[in-house]
Amino acid sequence: GAVVSQHPSRVICKSGTSVKIECRSLDFQATTMFWYRQFPKQSLMLMATSNEGSKATYEQGVEKDKFLINHASLTLSTLTVTSAHPEDSSFYICSATAPVTDTQYFGPGTRLTVL
Amino acid sequence: AQRVTQPEKLLSVFKGAPVELKCNYSYSGSPELFWYVQYSRQRLQLLLRHISRESIKGFTADLNKGETSFHLKKPFAQEEDSAMYYCALGGSNYKLTFGKGTLLTVNP
Numbered sequence: 001g002a003v004v005s006q007h008p009s010r011v012i013c014k015s016g017t018s019v020k021i022e023c024r025s026l027d028f029q030a031t032t033m034f035w036y037r038q039f040p041k042q043s044l045m046l047m048a049t050s051n052e053g054s055k056a057t058y059e060q061g062v063e064k065d066k067f068l069i070n071h072a073s074l075t076l077s078t079l080t081v082t083s084a085h086p087e088d089s090s091f092y093i094c095s096a097t098a099p100v101t102d103t104q105y106f107g108p109g110t111r112l113t114v115l
Numbered sequence: 116a117q118r119v120t121q122p123e124k125l126l127s128v129f130k131g132a133p134v135e136l137k138c139n140y141s142y143s144g145s146p147e148l149f150w151y152v153q154y155s156r157q158r159l160q161l162l163l164r165h166i167s168r169e170s171i172k173g174f175t176a177d178l179n180k181g182e183t184s185f186h187l188k189k190p191f192a193q194e195e196d197s198a199m200y201y202c203a204l205g206g207s208n209y210k211l212t213f214g215k216g217t218l219l220t221v222n223p
Contacts, residue, residue: 032209043201043215044159049208057208093159097209104211106151106159 002028002098006107013084014115020080021110023094029074030096034104035067038091050077084114117142119204121214128192129222136187136217138176138202147205148185150176151213154198162187162200172196192221 003026013019023033032051036044048069049057056069066088068080077096081088091111095104118141128134140146150162163171165178165185176187185202202214 034210043213046210046212049210095159095211102209103161103164104209105161108158 002026002096002103002105004094004096004105004107006092006094006110008110009108010111010113012113012115015085016083018080018082019084019112020078021092021094021112023077023079023096023107025075025096025098025105028096028098030077031074031099031102032097033071033077034095034097035069035077035079036093036095038093038109040091044093047079081112084112086114088112089114117204117206117212119202119212119214121200121202121217123217124215125218125220127220127222130194131191134189134192134196134219134221136200136202136219138185138187138214140183140185140202140204142183142204142206144206146178146180146183146185148176148178149203149205149211150174150185150187151201151203152198153201153216159201192219194221194223197221 005024007022035047038044047062050069050071052071052074058064071077091109093109094107120139148165151159152162153159174189199216201216203211
């Protein structure tokens with residue numbers, strides 16, 4: 001089946017630093033990738049839609065300068081949390097849409113802790 | 116606006132009992148609905164989607180446009196069904212709107 005990986009699985013950083021999270025579709029070329037944020041015991045909140053070769057589309061209330069998304073290829077999207085603050089601590093999950101079925105496959109998530 | 120409501124945060128049943136996880140949606144267009152499941156310490160995975168009309172792991176869900184519902188049902192719950200279940204509504208550009216989820220616990 002289709003597999004989506006994320007790296008790193010967890011990261012701890014100091015306040016003010018930037019952190020990059022990678023999302024890869026391992027065995028398929030994703031038509032679209034998505035980035036979600038999940039707070040403890042809450043649902044997934046869509047942050048942005050990422051398409052290869054074009055600018056990401058951000059959901060209302062998500063700061064594009066804070067959460068930089070780069071979609072370098074059909075199998076790789078990166079999310080960079082810039083100038084991280086403790087309130088950015090969260091679980092970040094990516095998904096990739098497989099062609100033909102248009103099914104979204106999810107990565108395992110990245111736990112970000114900002115000290 | 117798109118909205119998905121899962122009214123039950125927690126649902127607890129005994130093994131062998133029927134289970135129904137409720138999902139209601141609000142959408143102006145023709146809806147595409149999904150159920151995703153997240154087992155403990157695992158990633159979110161697709162359980163079923165309404166257009167395929169499949170039965171996965173004994174679960175079924177029927178889209179009721181009149182009641183704007185897509186409830187997930189299983190006649191005989193198993194302990195391994197214990198997990199977090201999310202109902203999701205597909206929109207334009209493959210975007211998904213998730214409900215808040217229902218934590219199902221199946222007791223022995």
